[in-house]
Amino acid sequence: MGGGGVAQKAMDFGPSAKRLVARLRPERTAALLVVALGVVSVLLMAVGPRILGRATDLVFAGLLGRQYAGADAAELPDAARGLDVVPGRGVDFDAVGQVLLLALGVYVAASLLAFLQGYVLNGVVQRTVYRMREEVEETLNRLPLTYFDRSPRGELLSRVTNDIDNVSQTLQQTMSQLLTSLMTVVAVLAMMLWISPLLALVALVSVPLSLLVTRAIMRRSQGQFVAQWKRTGQLNAQVEEAFSGHELVSVFGRRREVEQRFTEENDALFDASFRAQFVSGLIMPAMMFIGNLNYVVVAVVGALRVASGSLTLGEVQAFVQYTRQFTQPLTTVASMANLLQSGVASAERVFELLDADLERPDPDEATGDVIGAGAGGATVAAGSGVRRGEVAFEHVSFSYSPDRELITDLSLVARPGQTVAIVGPTGAGKTTLVNLVMRFYELDGGRITLDGVDVSSMSRARLRGQIGMVLQDTWLFEGTIRDNIAYGRPGASADDVLEAARATFVDRFVRSLPEGYDTVVDESGSNLSAGERQLVTIARAFLTAPALLILDEATSSVDTRTEVLVQHAMAALRADRTSFVIAHRLSTIRDADLILVMEDGAIVEQGTHEELLAAAGAYARLHASQFAAAEAPADGAVRGSVQGPDENPL
Template sequence: MGGAAMRGAPVAKAQNFLPSAKRLLATLRRDLSKVVLVIALGVVSVGLTVIGPKLLGEGTNIVFAGFISLQFPSGVSKADVIKQLSASGHGDQADMLRAMDFVPGQGIDFGQLSLILLFVVSVYVLASLFSLVQARILNVVVQRAMHRLRLQVEDKIHRLPLSYFDRVQRGELLSRVTNDVDNIGQSLQQTLSQVITSLLTVIGVLLMMFLISPLLAVIALVTIPLTILITVLVARRSQKLFVEQWKQTGILNSRIEETYSGHAVVKVFGHQQAVEAAFSEENRRVYKASFGAQFISGIIMPSMTFVGNLVYVGIAVVGGLQVAGGAMSIGDVQAFIQYARQFTQPLSQLGSMVNLLQSGVASAERVFELLDEPEQTADADPASTVPSDASHLEFDDVSFRYSEEKPLIEGLSLSARPGSTVAIVGPTGAGKTTLVNLIMRFYDVDSGKIALGSSESGADVVDTRQMTRDDLRARTGMVLQDTWLFAGTIRDNIMYGRPDATEEQMVEAATAAYVDRFVHMLPDGYETVLDDEATNLSVGERQLVTIARAFLADPRLLILDEATSSVDTRTELLIQRAMSRLREDRTAFVIAHRLSTIRDADLILVLENGAIVEQGDHQQLLEAEGAYWRLYNAQFDAPMDAVVLEDPAAPGSGSTS
């Protein structure tokens, strides 16, 4: 599907970071109550964590005060000690002791110190428990959101028109559905909890710092504008690279999927080196974009650490002067230094989270681009229906084109009676497969109509656009030249056409399609498990299974697009006999290149450039010696061409004049 043209296609909303981020967060709206609970648990957890340094500072004050008190004799008061120090010329020491609460000669109050330490341990244990519960709930919220997003993507894929899959590479689509959605989940999981905790920590720590020392708090606030400046400068450059990274990843996945699916063709034509060179080039582009994005966004963390260290030095110097001047206790300085670390650390973490957040939003843009793709036109409401045995199909002045510039089918009219077999022949590009796509409503006609009914009278004929697509396709069986089997047993693949069929009906369909003839030679019979590519069956056997699936579906309309091209001549004759039985009271459309397979068709349509140039049965068209006659005889001209092209002068040529 698709082609190389898509590889250079830009991502439509590559730089809409804020709108995409808001839309991404909106995916959590269904679990808003749990999000509120996560925030509440974060507030409690951070609040308890923020109290810790202040309590430890009080413990430090007790230890330091006890140590200082032992330096003075018992029986004197704190005021007397300070007065004596001031009188003896030790004013700095007196100022420092004035801010302390001690009793000369008492020593360390281990009872009070034990209570404080026990309280600190309890606070940190509770904070960890609340954080654990918060992480658990957030994990549920994010995974549920990703579950809903995958369902939306899956549902969207089923509503997309066939034209989307014609222009988008399968590997690129798979990359959006798998890699990008997984990356969104990982980004939300890692960033949401960290962002909530970091923001709450910054707010809580800032309040405690202002309570302890407004002067030191102002010094610490210098980090905020520097953090914002660094983050903005880095984010502007790295966002483009993250978008390019995931775009190139999708292209690389397309290359891998394409090469793996066609690895036999690659080897047959000796293109291994060319494929490896193309893979290496695209892999290099992924490396270049990924390296650039990770390197530039990785600058944030060391930059934040450098700013934090500068602030730490400033706080240590000014705090020391404050203690020496008696304006602060040593415990408060210790607590403030801890708060300064707690303040700069979440700012650094917020900066580093930009890395993951940008990557997640870049993936979200790609997924949202898929979700915003135009959908196929809605089914008619209310929808019309036809009798269950309806198999009379009419084309009435149908015109269709894939692009405005290039008309394909113009003014096509035909009538396919119930029980008839209509063969469609013509050169490549004449519109044969397009005709089938219009019958199945993979595309809708531009003008005219395709109608379905149970008789030629027209009394119950309904425009297929007035029916639901599911109703129309449920009446249709389709066998393509390219077989599609899924990973499962042969039984499962046949029953796919009619899941409620009985065992007898399944075996009857398999027998009619001559699957039963070879399936008993397999070790597990109908329970033989097929892999993704069904490589344990031959190409012809795979096609027989798809034919059996169509037999079992018992459709009123049957479409065969070169359905017997991969089987041997004897099996083809047997299948044609089985199809003759299947086509009773049904309408069959057969696309064929081997004209010998459609001799018994009731009506043969010869298409050229989207128009019917001839129609009739096999004998009539041969007698007319027109387009069909030329196509039929062209299949037997190759040996004669070889004789004509043979060198007359070659030995043994037997040429005559």
């Protein structure tokens, strides 16, 4: 599950990023508000250095006026050109104070708008991720069982939790900064061109160099982020597998192997994460180096322009600030490259889940509430309460993979009210047969009908609403015992739940619990025994009163005495409805109306218990392997293990 190498090829960054951004479309109005707030905030921030430059010019002009007191205008230095220098007049602190107050107001307004922008953007991002989670949940509910068969649970959970959270974090941290950075570059560039086209040209030289460096580093880091999140999913799968099988790991003494495997997966994740973060982390230092070089060049050229009188000191000061504001957004965008790539890599994994092939859509049922045809062709309405439960397999073919056939040309009719037992070795196709009735898998050929209606022409909800199923593997959710029993029929009354519990002997052990039916069980049902959990699932099926009942080793986890009691309850439950019973212990299906013996996906024998024993075929061999006593040698030595009637050699 966790082995094998991880592909290092780069992800399809551009299309995936566009697809992620396209998910913001329902938030167009709020997104436009974010843009508008960002534009005004950036413009105010861009005007700030220019205002501060005016304050610097006032101070510098006052200092020059005091220094050159008594001189005429011709004697002033070139640096005073463009300044309002009056020989003998000092610094006008009132004018300087007014300019500084204006600058303060501009910066406060810009900050408030930026705060409001972040608040609106947070709502945009969270609603977008909320819809993504909803879509993922809907997709999970519509995926075929085959998808879960081939997908490790830990890997799937990682896509649903870790990857979506990473997408949320990426959108939250990058959208505002990217938007603000791009608008800042445009606004600052306009102010730089206004002050000095020559200095603006000098500053722009660093842009193509920065883009080339960033692109080269990003191309090397993209594949590393794909590997990082793929390894994260594989590690989660390994941890989930070891946790769910913790008891078996302890029993067989395989803790060291599990720890070793975890260490290997953890080391692989460490290597992938380190490479991804290290390579992408080179972007910011490289950008800072290029920005500092640009800063030095601008400072030198600007000083020469001030000395020649082409620019004022305040203009150069403002331009230096603009240079910082110009390179800072580029550095910010570069520093977010690793986060952006990580987020898009996670988005790709979520999109892979969303793009998975879904279950075949339910047909439009023109028959409305009609379940099937009654005797003589009369239709039977769903609301009438008359359900026959006749199941027919007509030349059914199915295989899990195209290169290996499992069930071929199988035909079978289960009459209303019959109990049909299915026996055979492991892998014969017993569980597959009932899964096909439930439409957990789609047929390759033939058809299955329920009361004369092709199940493929019925909606899955309508079909499964008529079927009760009890599996060998019990499933309980976190909640009370009452809630778990009522799961199959949410509108059931307390009396209905109690009646089902008594009929299936759940009431017997629930009465001994301190909280009774209000006892809370966790999702694994660890505070109940295996047999008690099985009884709860049987009571759940009993409560639904289905037309068709499927029991897949339903009593495998209960003790022999309880099994006898449950068999009586099952007999009452099976009355007047068709039942499919999958069993390994042949003692549980002696009274079945029809016993099917399956081997390699085919029915090799069928009949009653007595008929099959008389035929001396496959069923007789299974029966003999379970009930024939082992012969003991005359000297008392044990030649083989003696199997009891409840032991399963299969």
